[in-house]
Amino acid sequence: MIGAVRYVLRRGFELIERPFDRLFGPALNPLAQLGALGFFFFWIVAVSGIYLFIFFDTGIERAYESVENISHYHWFHAGVMRSLHRYASDLMIVMVAAHLLRQFAYDQYRGVRWFSWLTGLPMIWMLYAAGVTGYWLVWDRLAQYVALTSSELLDRLPIFGEPIARNFIATGTLTSRFFSLMVFMHIAVPLILLFIMWVHILRISRPKINPPRALAVMSLIAMVGVALWNPALSQGHVDLAKAPAGVGLDWFFLPIFPLTDIWGRGGVWLFLAAFSLIIGVMPWLPPFRRASAAAVDLEHCNGCARCAEDCPYEAIRIVNRTDNLPFLTQAQVNSSLCTSCGICVGSCPSSTPFRRTEELKTGIDLPDFPLKELRARTVEVGKALEGPARVMVFACEHGGGRKLKGAVQMPCVAMAPPSLFDYVLSQDLADGVVIVGCAESACYARLGVEWTKQRIAGARDPYLRARVPRERIATVWASALATGKVTAEIAAFKTKIAALPRKKLRSPAPPTAVQPGDGQPVPAESAP
Amino acid sequence: MKYLRIAGQFAVIVALFLAVSSFANWPTYRQFPQGSTVVLLTFVHSADRKAECRQLTAQEIEKLPPNMRRVQSCPRNRRPIYVEMDLGGRPIFRKNLPPSGIASDGPSRVYQRFIVPAGKYEVAVRMRDTPRTEGFDHMRTDTVTLVPDQTFVVDYSSERSDFVFH
Numbered sequence: 281m282i283g284a285v286r287y288v289l290r291r292g293f294e295l296i297e298r299p300f301d302r303l304f305g306p307a308l309n310p311l312a313q314l315g316a317l318g319f320f321f322f323w324i325v326a327v328s329g330i331y332l333f334i335f336f337d338t339g340i341e342r343a344y345e346s347v348e349n350i351s352h353y354h355w356f357h358a359g360v361m362r363s364l365h366r367y368a369s370d371l372m373i374v375m376v377a378a379h380l381l382r383q384f385a386y387d388q389y390r391g392v393r394w395f396s397w398l399t400g401l402p403m404i405w406m407l408y409a410a411g412v413t414g415y416w417l418v419w420d421r422l423a424q425y426v427a428l429t430s431s432e433l434l435d436r437l438p439i440f441g442e443p444i445a446r447n448f449i450a451t452g453t454l455t456s457r458f459f460s461l462m463v464f465m466h467i468a469v470p471l472i473l474l475f476i477m478w479v480h481i482l483r484i485s486r487p488k489i490n491p492p493r494a495l496a497v498m499s500l501i502a503m504v505g506v507a508l509w510n511p512a513l514s515q516g517h518v519d520l521a522k523a524p525a526g527v528g529l530d531w532f533f534l535p536i537f538p539l540t541d542i543w544g545r546g547g548v549w550l551f552l553a554a555f556s557l558i559i560g561v562m563p564w565l566p567p568f569r570r571a572s573a574a575a576v577d578l579e580h581c582n583g584c585a586r587c588a589e590d591c592p593y594e595a596i597r598i599v600n601r602t603d604n605l606p607f608l609t610q611a612q613v614n615s616s617l618c619t620s621c622g623i624c625v626g627s628c629p630s631s632t633p634f635r636r637t638e639e640l641k642t643g644i645d646l647p648d649f650p651l652k653e654l655r656a657r658t659v660e661v662g663k664a665l666e667g668p669a670r671v672m673v674f675a676c677e678h679g680g681g682r683k684l685k686g687a688v689q690m691p692c693v694a695m696a697p698p699s700l701f702d703y704v705l706s707q708d709l710a711d712g713v714v715i716v717g718c719a720e721s722a723c724y725a726r727l728g729v730e731w732t733k734q735r736i737a738g739a740r741d742p743y744l745r746a747r748v749p750r751e752r753i754a755t756v757w758a759s760a761l762a763t764g765k766v767t768a769e770i771a772a773f774k775t776k777i778a779a780l781p782r783k784k785l786r787s788p789a790p791p792t793a794v795q796p797g798d799g800q801p802v803p804a805e806s807a808p
Numbered sequence: 809m810k811y812l813r814i815a816g817q818f819a820v821i822v823a824l825f826l827a828v829s830s831f832a833n834w835p836t837y838r839q840f841p842q843g844s845t846v847v848l849l850t851f852v853h854s855a856d857r858k859a860e861c862r863q864l865t866a867q868e869i870e871k872l873p874p875n876m877r878r879v880q881s882c883p884r885n886r887r888p889i890y891v892e893m894d895l896g897g898r899p900i901f902r903k904n905l906p907p908s909g910i911a912s913d914g915p916s917r918v919y920q921r922f923i924v925p926a927g928k929y930e931v932a933v934r935m936r937d938t939p940r941t942e943g944f945d946h947m948r949t950d951t952v953t954l955v956p957d958q959t960f961v962v963d964y965s966s967e968r969s970d971f972v973f974h
């Protein structure tokens with residue numbers, strides 16, 4: 281059931297995401313920047329909020345007038361800030377909804393990833409609490425509706441002695457104490473939100489918390505434009521003798537208020553509780569799929585820290601040496617954070633398929649699918665290749681190549697150390713190598729696509745050696761649903777390889793200066 | 809070409825933001841139909857305690873633990889309040905309002921909204937907060953003209969011991 285929903289959602293996202301990728305490019309695609317945009321909008325809300333506070337009168341008698349003053353007398357600065365404050369908040373809701381659905385659609389919320397998902401839940405509460413209290417402060421007719429309906433909702437819970445909604449039934453009965461409480465809440469709640477935002481990304485390495493500058497600049501200009509064209513305005517002073525019957529609602533923040541008229545207040549609370557419960561248990565719903573965490577083999581670890589640099593989930597720490605080897609440090613995996621993506625295996629300089637040792641071992645490895653098996657599978661696939669253009673496909677389990685027959689599969693293509701590609705070509709297992717990973721804007725292991733690109737480009741340690749003919753290596757970044765693109769690009773690459781002059785085998789390979797990531801170069805004849 | 813692309817990106821962003829900004833206060837929501845009005849029956853009122861304080865007998869005092877001995881027993885729970893309201897001769901509210909609180913010693917409360925077409929109505933409200941089972945302790949009847957979108961509050965003031973309409 282959940283799987284089916286996820287599939288449909290994923291289709292939906294791809295439908296929007298691919299054209300966005302084409303227009304914006306993967307780096308600027310807003311859908312790949314949702315979390316970062318959330319932070320960006322938060323900062324806009326924070327800065328504009330502080331600015332508005334200068335002009336805002338926190339007393340209930342003068343609050344409305346001070347806001348009117350902001351929008352009319354000071355429209356060109358404070359008024360714009362007011363609109364930014366409102367619209368950036370709304371955009372935060374849009375962003376959070378899209379972000380949540382996308383993490384779900386791409387299945388990046390279960391197992392070890394529960395932490396970010398679960399901390400997302402209180403952020404939703406805080407975001408809504410901040411929005412509702414904010415609308416309260418304007419003290420216009422919408423505020424009256426919000427105040428009345430939210431206190432009626434709260435009165436449904438057996439917390440308060442006297443119905444708080446009675447505060448809003450007639451002029452004179454209202455205590456300004458309540459208003460001050462709202463002012464306080466509207467400042468305190470966003471601070472709590474910010475704190476949880478920080479907690480939210482604690483377990484993520486290199487979280488994207490700032491959108492690319494071009495995207496940020498365009499968004500800011502667009503927001504100011506919208507603020508001038510469609511400014512946020514109040515809806516007339518509160519009149520407690522009149523019912524706030526027809527009000528323009530903010531449908532992002534206040535949709536549950538009309539729902540009280542349909543489901544009743546108890547129904548709305550039930551809905552909110554059910555929503556929170558479902559979100560809260562989702563990471564632990566079956567099917568469970570938990571591969572073993574990466575494990576360090578101290579005999580092959582020199583503490584170089586490359587794995588820790590590359591791990592997308594802060595799962596590796598470099599700690600003091602615990603054995604007698606003459607190194608200062610070693611890697612240590614926190615298995616409760618490890619997603620078993622294998623990226624660390626690809627980063628470790630000990631991961632060299634050229635090693636002739638009986639059993640291929642490396643500094644850090646996946647117990648369920650060790651490097652040794654990856655190499656064995658590579659050799660097996662290579663032996664089965666035939667024809668004029670033998671192309672070896674390395675594919676990850678989440679991208680467009682995950683169901684390709686005859687490909688070498690692994691959790692993430694960045695698990696393959698670059699020397700494995702070198703190995704394939706220099707051992708003449710194939711004439712060309714294709715690496716098929718996730719779409720660039722949606723890497724399941726977050727950083728796998730980026731690291732692979734940088735390693736091949738020689739920009740990131742361990743790099744693919746310079747001697748490896750780059751024209752014989754291709755990458756295809758495609759989502760799991762874009763299988764057509766994958767087959768087409770592989771076919772095109774085969775044609776290209778067939779047209780190349782036959783590969784000159786360097787055998788034995790020249791003893792190049794030792795590079796990190798390379799083992800002992802061995803003669804080409806000595807396949808393992 | 810490059811500028812065209814940037815223009816396209818910008819256009820998409822603007823379109824999205826415009827859409828978001830318009831749903832920020834549109835469409836308008838009407839809680840109840842045009843031409844109707846809200847009658848709100850709400851008050852907080854404590855009925856008497858169920859029983860008077862009673863002098864304990866010497867034997868009863870004897871039975872109590874030494875540190876909790878007292879001469880009177882005062883039951884804390886209150887009796888419920890019975891309320892009736894008629895609008896234009898039609899009964900719209902008949903209810904026993906139990907006391908609040910875990911020990912049933914808090915006040916009874918009511919907060920009930922009625923949406924009715926605007927117009928002239930006779931509003932009658934009656935309450936029983938003593939042990940009597942017939943008749944009422946407080947009542948008030950008035951003819952009022954309710955205009956559209958008005959909130960007409962039927963309240964009870966414990967200080968004045970009477971219903972208040974506003």
Ligand code: HEM
Pocket residue numbers: 314315316318319376379380383388389393396397398399400401403404407477480481484486487488489559726
């Ligand atoms: C104010 C609201 C939020 C902000 C600003 C925010 C921000 C972020 C950021 C910056 C990341 C890191 C993205 C990356 O670099 O890959 C992230 C990850 C994540 N977020 Fe949020 N988030 C918010 C709300 C939520 C909510 C409501 C949920 C779901 C209930 C959620 C679920 C997740 C998950 C599961 C990840 C981890 C992705 C992974 O493991 O690869 N977030 N968030």
Ligand code: SF4
Pocket residue numbers: 573574590591592593594595596613617618619620621622623624625
């Ligand atoms: S397998 Fe992935 S998540 Fe686990 S330690 Fe290695 S790089 Fe980190």
Ligand code: SF4
Pocket residue numbers: 576580581582583584585586587588610611627628629630643644
């Ligand atoms: S990359 Fe390999 S050698 Fe370096 S710290 Fe990690 S496990 Fe040890």
